[in-house]
Amino acid sequence: MLSPHEVAKLQDKSQGGLYRLLRQCALAVLNCGSELDSTRTVLERYRNFDIQITQKHRGVQLNLINAPSSAFVDGELIQGIREHLFSVVRDLLYVEDEFSVCCDDLEPSAMATNIVFHLLRHADALHPHVKPNLMVCWGGHSINRHEYEYTKKVGYELGLRGLNICTGCGPGAMKGPMKGAAIAHAKQRIPAARYVGISEPGIIAAESPNPIVNELIIMPDIEKRLEAFVRLGHGIVVFPGGVGTAEEILYMLGILLREENGKIPFPFIFTGPEGSEEYFETVDRFIAETLGERARNMYEIIVGDPHGVAVRAKEALKDVTAHRRATGEAFHYNWQLHIPPALQQTFEPTHANMAGLNLSRNQPDYELAAQLRCALSGIVAGNVKEPGIQAIEQFGPFELHGEESVMESLDRLLSSFVDQRRMKINHEDYKPCFRLARPKGEQTGT
Amino acid sequence: MLSPHEVAKLQDKSQGGLYRLLRQCALAVLNCGSELDSTRTVLERYRNFDIQITQKHRGVQLNLINAPSSAFVDGELIQGIREHLFSVVRDLLYVEDEFSVCCDDLEPSAMATNIVFHLLRHADALHPHVKPNLMVCWGGHSINRHEYEYTKKVGYELGLRGLNICTGCGPGAMKGPMKGAAIAHAKQRIPAARYVGISEPGIIAAESPNPIVNELIIMPDIEKRLEAFVRLGHGIVVFPGGVGTAEEILYMLGILLREENGKIPFPFIFTGPEGSEEYFETVDRFIAETLGERARNMYEIIVGDPHGVAVRAKEALKDVTAHRRATGEAFHYNWQLHIPPALQQTFEPTHANMAGLNLSRNQPDYELAAQLRCALSGIVAGNVKEPGIQAIEQFGPFELHGEESVMESLDRLLSSFVDQRRMKINHEDYKPCFRLARPKGEQTGT
Amino acid sequence: MLSPHEVAKLQDKSQGGLYRLLRQCALAVLNCGSELDSTRTVLERYRNFDIQITQKHRGVQLNLINAPSSAFVDGELIQGIREHLFSVVRDLLYVEDEFSVCCDDLEPSAMATNIVFHLLRHADALHPHVKPNLMVCWGGHSINRHEYEYTKKVGYELGLRGLNICTGCGPGAMKGPMKGAAIAHAKQRIPAARYVGISEPGIIAAESPNPIVNELIIMPDIEKRLEAFVRLGHGIVVFPGGVGTAEEILYMLGILLREENGKIPFPFIFTGPEGSEEYFETVDRFIAETLGERARNMYEIIVGDPHGVAVRAKEALKDVTAHRRATGEAFHYNWQLHIPPALQQTFEPTHANMAGLNLSRNQPDYELAAQLRCALSGIVAGNVKEPGIQAIEQFGPFELHGEESVMESLDRLLSSFVDQRRMKINHEDYKPCFRLARPKGEQTGT
């Protein structure tokens, strides 16, 4: 049920129009099940894909041309994918309409939080009066078979306990927990089980939502997506992943370490099968070396015990429930959690921005966590992303300011990921793309 | 599920805040079943009524102080009224948020139409793919017992045929059809029967929504309320009423007489019990004398035959369905219908505005219909509304421009209403509060 | 979904077949809304009515020939009536199949109770875990307009409090409470409100179920129908009626006066509008004179106060709930209530059976109540029923054994009903059709 005006916006191929975004997201949704994990490859392979919007009885009819055949069964679109297309249209139009206005009298941080709230409410993702039961699962999308089976088992145990799953869409650790939970929910006859996928236009093509996702939400950017995870979800389980997963962990630590959040219980569990301990050992050591022991108290690590993870999560959610009751906080949206503006803003990894980071322990741990998250983001860009590699070739390694020891920790973290084959890079090819900038005085002295 | 920001708006007692509107509408909703039909009386009687908004788990809790006791059963709010309060909050906040922005790049007429659409969609009042079945019922809220029973019978026959009812809320012809239809819907086991009430803040206190209304929608002003009736409803049944009902009839004729709407079928049936023929004879004669025969073809009059009305409505809705199918129009919103801007704007009955009307037949019939609607509105004000009576006392009768014969028709219409006791005025007290202005030239000549 | 075998049974016009019963019940169901209250008249008027059962895809298709037109709207059967036809088929087949076998190893009284249970369960009329909320309404089907409006108001007040209604089907006091409750349930948005109608083949033609009834149950005979009322219902409201209503009151007293039932709370309220007090005064006096004060404590009388009745019922149901909880009794079926076998057996009013009654106070009150119920039944037959009148003409008045004073009370009760126009008999025509039999000894002495 769209107005002619809204249809026109979707058809608008000009700069301000929504057509380009719509086509990109629709393609991602249709391309589910694909193994391609690069946006560029996807867009190239389906260069001829087109989506034509026509009106029929003032409803919208989408004509899909040259769409991936995996989205169809005997010529009919899979119903789950049909619903995802609907979610795409819903969210793109809503953002377009409401974004700038829902709360234009608020300061930026509150405004971001309110926009996330409005988007989730509009998507019917806020269910009031339902006891906290939504576990966010983070982790890599290209984990190995053994790890994948483990994520299914964890999902199964969570599902047996009536918990719902929220992930970032895509394969691997994003999909396994949902599949496991789906079987468990069937056994427990939970009819309205939730498989929430939160994506954003920049990442959706690389991480196509699985059709099991029965609530797809497209947030306007990566930071709002992260904020949606932590305000909508009631706890987080982290599976092994790559640098992206490490970044998400640092994002979360940047929040949990804030004093304002000190008394807010937030289940934060790292887990993987036996054989994958190394990933979390690496991350744990890095956190210990840089942020210190206080940060290590924010999470717990459970190895090879899906049942234990689920029992722990269930218990921890009881604390969450009790705390929300006690403080009059909603069950459906975590307004209380303080997210520092630094984590709500996008970080662009240029040489200048990288040089502007402060990577020393002479600052509060939560600030260092936020700085490290940015550094990690930049280093990955410099190592494996096209524009980053070119920038390094042109201007030399990033100069970072801070402590030698923090640099060394960073270096160890990354080379360990390379060893564990968690980055698309060979052992021999790995070279740190950063170095400690000498203090100005020293430089002159040389 | 409101954001703290939205709660603050509802609590805001300042000029721009929503508190005042909220209190007024809430009181109206709570005061259902009352016989008071004057906004002022209602507000005075419940001078001490207050509504306090508090938050509980980020939901809203409304504390009602000195509320009308008829809204409660053994100390508990009637569920239907509770839902009406929810509708009030929903619509007031939505108008506040979206009004100016949903379509600020459109011209005023399209913008009005789009605002009505957005409000109805937000209120979940648009049900796509459902065959046209919503009959709007207009008529007086202070009709006699015999007429009231008749409206119930018509509602019953409509309901037996699966039709839904939409009225303007309030007692009399607004309530009877719903009660009748409710019994019929129960017999036909129609679980999702609709009893739509469309009101606006200015009128809601005088015409409290009946709790049978299961979809209450508060439009921002009277013109959008009228537009909502004709775009959401699929046909109209008019019962006897007073001058207000006559105004609504002229509004509708102002639309149906437009050439653009010539081919759009729109069931428009006037009906009343035996003994009430006079009302429609009076109106019909007035239309014949002023707008002519073409206008008389736009409606049909059925006397004392509830079964016949329902059969006719059901048949006519088949034409509506066929036409919408043929033209690709939505079943849920009548975008095609052209509503001239003159009918979308408010008319303020001052001496100047009245003098500016053109009441001659030297113009298209649809324009005369719109002018007559305004004249009627002004004359009623001059006869029975406090500010109008004062204005007449101060400045003399309204001077109207146009034809003698049109004036005479107007005069006959009104005195006949007085005779039929359809206006709150005695036969002896009735004096026309208007006169034909002499043409300029003649005046000078004297 | 019937088996071919079941279809054959329904089509079987022989003595043991179900066709005759099916036709009779179906006609009753289709004849709703009729004013005829005599089975014979109904059957005669629709002499040509036929119901043909054919199979279509192994479902049953009922072809109705010469059916009452009031059952149709524009040629389509009203959905409520369609469901009633389904109930008829369901219950007739079930009784046929299961009756003799469900519990053939039980003694007769327990067997009757179990049959009633099985029938209600099969009809989905037992809703476990729902707090007691089903009020049975008894009273006359030919009450005056004023009394009818009162039953609607009582139904409305019961409905506002979330109570459901159960009656014996038919017009008057059987229909009014349902109509009132339907409006109240709509206001309270109670989606699964129950309007239970319990009938039996012998009475259904005279008391056609109203289509508002959304659970129609056909019990195999009058005694099981009465037992269904008191085991399924949680309380009883009695409106003014005729002798039939008085019989029902005596049936209920015959149960409540049993010692075994002494501690089982059972709301039993007599109520009527102002102006109808006389009915209950008459009944109350009769009970006082015959059964004494203990019996008068079993009920309460409320005049002209619908609100009061509902508040009282609601309160009393709390006691019922508490008692069932305390004693582990089901909410959905009152197994505990002891119904003496005398009330489970049919009474045939022959001269011999009448002479066998003991109408003296030299027996427990509950036994006298049962005896009086039978006497009343016989006297009515002798006064107004064809076979009874003939029997009196042939054999003279019934000879009754017992006390003079009880006879006098009976006589006063009946002549008062005649005065109040509660019996189809004129004041002048009323003659007692019974007399006190002299003791044997005395007779010889003459």
Next chain:
Amino acid sequence: MLSPHEVAKLQDKSQGGLYRLLRQCALAVLNCGSELDSTRTVLERYRNFDIQITQKHRGVQLNLINAPSSAFVDGELIQGIREHLFSVVRDLLYVEDEFSVCCDDLEPSAMATNIVFHLLRHADALHPHVKPNLMVCWGGHSINRHEYEYTKKVGYELGLRGLNICTGCGPGAMKGPMKGAAIAHAKQRIPAARYVGISEPGIIAAESPNPIVNELIIMPDIEKRLEAFVRLGHGIVVFPGGVGTAEEILYMLGILLREENGKIPFPFIFTGPEGSEEYFETVDRFIAETLGERARNMYEIIVGDPHGVAVRAKEALKDVTAHRRATGEAFHYNWQLHIPPALQQTFEPTHANMAGLNLSRNQPDYELAAQLRCALSGIVAGNVKEPGIQAIEQFGPFELHGEESVMESLDRLLSSFVDQRRMKINHEDYKPCFRLARPKGEQTGT
């Protein structure tokens, strides 16, 4: 909601009582997920298991003592298992009550068919007006991992096409298709997907129903279970299995080869992954050698093509739908299919019964199919079942009457199954436990 009388039956530990059956079935249901596939082992391991029936508010409370812990999550029974317990109680009581009486005036074959119908209807397993979509899956419960994954893929492809799954409960080919379909149904958002499990008391302990089964039905014996499959299901997919699966195939051929069934389309597809062709080759050759080419036309074999199986099934169901429409047959129960009495009766494999079989081709193919099914049943007993082995030791090999070549085919079939490790027997241990009986005349001649 049980009557006290029904509760007493369930508690009755005497011979005629239901306690023993209830305990056995309940244990099976609780033991799901176990790898034990022998009834005896299960019963022994849970020797101390007890089920106590108590009443609480006239509902039944089951106290489980020493129940398998796998049925619980954190001390709470898995909901799916709870529903299975309910099904057990429902079906045991219903059989007890209705069995002998539902149709005691019918001849035995029709009576069996009607009992199956009554049981399925009572279990709400008959859904009228739903187009044929229920695929029965047969096959072994101890297939290898590769075959198991294949059954999941076939289930997934069936599920994507909206088809439902019915199996005999238990692991392997009984569980895989349901798991696959569950994921597909989730993607297609099919809310009321059916996973029907049909068991019987004799087999349920060895083949515990998987909790995904959302409609568990306990038929009273093995023959009614088989009849339920073919009358409720709309088509059959056979996966690799053992001798049991071969028996089921012969049962089905015994039906399909009947002339009366010649025009009734019945999808019958044998399928397995690449690498498992041998099973169906063996079976196919056996059928060719014994029953001939006509029998081979009754099924089709598809290897390594889950997508192809589903497309074929979907197509074939269209023929089923068309045929049922054309012949007025129900969608929900296949009354038309003629099942010869020989297949409705139990076969006891004694030496006498075995000797009574006629294993020659000098009879109609459908009769030979039925005879072979019995022979197969007996031979398996003689080879691997305790009582059978003892009988062979005591009385020597079974003497069978018929043709040499049929004996040879039987022998080849069984030794091939042994080679393929489809029977619990070693290659060296396999010895035919039967021989061709010499014709009487010859014997005398020796």
